[in-house]
Amino acid sequence: MTTKISIQQVHKYFRVKRNLGHLKETVQPISALQDINLEVKQGEFMVIVGPSGCGKSTLLDLLAGLSKPNRGQIRLDGNEIAGPNLDRGIVFQQYALFPWKTALANVEFGLEAKGVGRKERRASALEYIQLVGLAGFENRYPHELSGGMKQRVAIARSLAYDPEVLLMDEPFAALDAQTRETLQSELLRIWEATKKTIIFITHGIEEAVYLGQRVAVMTSRPGRIKQVIEVPFESRTSEDDLRSNPEFVKIRHQIWDLLKDEVQRAQEQEKSKTLHAGNLKSNAKGVAANG
Numbered sequence: 285m286t287t288k289i290s291i292q293q294v295h296k297y298f299r300v301k302r303n304l305g306h307l308k309e310t311v312q313p314i315s316a317l318q319d320i321n322l323e324v325k326q327g328e329f330m331v332i333v334g335p336s337g338c339g340k341s342t343l344l345d346l347l348a349g350l351s352k353p354n355r356g357q358i359r360l361d362g363n364e365i366a367g368p369n370l371d372r373g374i375v376f377q378q379y380a381l382f383p384w385k386t387a388l389a390n391v392e393f394g395l396e397a398k399g400v401g402r403k404e405r406r407a408s409a410l411e412y413i414q415l416v417g418l419a420g421f422e423n424r425y426p427h428e429l430s431g432g433m434k435q436r437v438a439i440a441r442s443l444a445y446d447p448e449v450l451l452m453d454e455p456f457a458a459l460d461a462q463t464r465e466t467l468q469s470e471l472l473r474i475w476e477a478t479k480k481t482i483i484f485i486t487h488g489i490e491e492a493v494y495l496g497q498r499v500a501v502m503t504s505r506p507g508r509i510k511q512v513i514e515v516p517f518e519s520r521t522s523e524d525d526l527r528s529n530p531e532f533v534k535i536r537h538q539i540w541d542l543l544k545d546e547v548q549r550a551q552e553q554e555k556s557k558t559l560h561a562g563n564l565k566s567n568a569k570g571v572a573a574n575g
């Protein structure tokens with residue numbers, strides 16, 4: 285199968301200002317991603333899983349073209365990603381819908397950006413509203429829709445302008461467990477129907493194994509790809525209860541084994557960051573009291 289996205293030796297760091305209390309403010313680089321290498325095939329469903337703060341969203345921003353790597357390259361169909369483009373659709377955790385537009389008008393918006401005529405726009409938007417299971421709700425405003433429905437609109441909007449790749453950053457994380465499971469299987473159905481290449485980011489191991497044909501497991505910060513696990517289920521949508529399939533349970537354990545040390549390390553990083561910030565505060569107070 286042809287390579288759709290190629291990530292080669294990507295490094296990303298941020299410059300962070302540190303106020304050392306009594307000392308001058310300094311700027312330090314924080315390494316967010318280190319030596320990321322990953323190939324995603326045309327039509328593949330690739331899931332990226334990793335502990336909190338490991339750089340998942342940073343990687344997605346690079347793929348979206350919202351920021352640039354400090355080193356390395358990301359290519360789409362062999363061309364280096366130079367910025368945001370309609371060839372990539374993004375779905376975020378927060379629905380990012382226009383509150384003053386109906387569900388249909390929200391979906392049409394992407395088509396407007398692409399210069400599609402009014403009549404065609406409406407027909408196409410209705411088709412996508414139907415694809416995500418929202419027929420009958422097209423004239424509702426976002427505040428009249430549940431969280432799951434809003435996320436369906438967001439997915440329809442991203443699909444409507446027919447991107448090559450769908451980038452999804454924890455799109456179901458804010459939903460309740462039942463809605464999340466429903467949307468996971470809906471997404472698989474949509475993926476099978478549209479044959480899009482999907483890169484899906486999550487914290488959830490079960491979600492990763494359920495959705496991904498392959499799951500890339502990341503290390504704690506600086507994020508690297510620790511291992512890529514194949515999930516060899518032919519058709520996820522035709523299996524009744526995939527989650528209790530022994531192979532599913534085995535892969536879930538395998539990923540947890542890879543992740544648990546990383547999660548612990550990420551928690552320790554978080555703790556020391558909080559402690560450090562606390563010390564700086566009390567240092568600064570001490571200086572103020574002494575001065």
Ligand SMILES: Nc1ncnc2c1ncn2[C@@H]1O[C@H](COP(=O)(O)OP(=O)(O)OP(=O)(O)O)[C@@H](O)[C@H]1O
Pocket residue numbers: 298299300314316334335336337338339340341342343487505
């Ligand atoms: N603009 C920025 N400036 C400075 N540091 C940043 C910036 N964006 C991200 N970081 C840092 O880079 C690291 C990776 O952040 P990122 O949001 O990509 O992680 P994540 O894996 O998506 O986290 P989460 O799962 O909690 O959403 C974190 O330590 C974060 O604090």
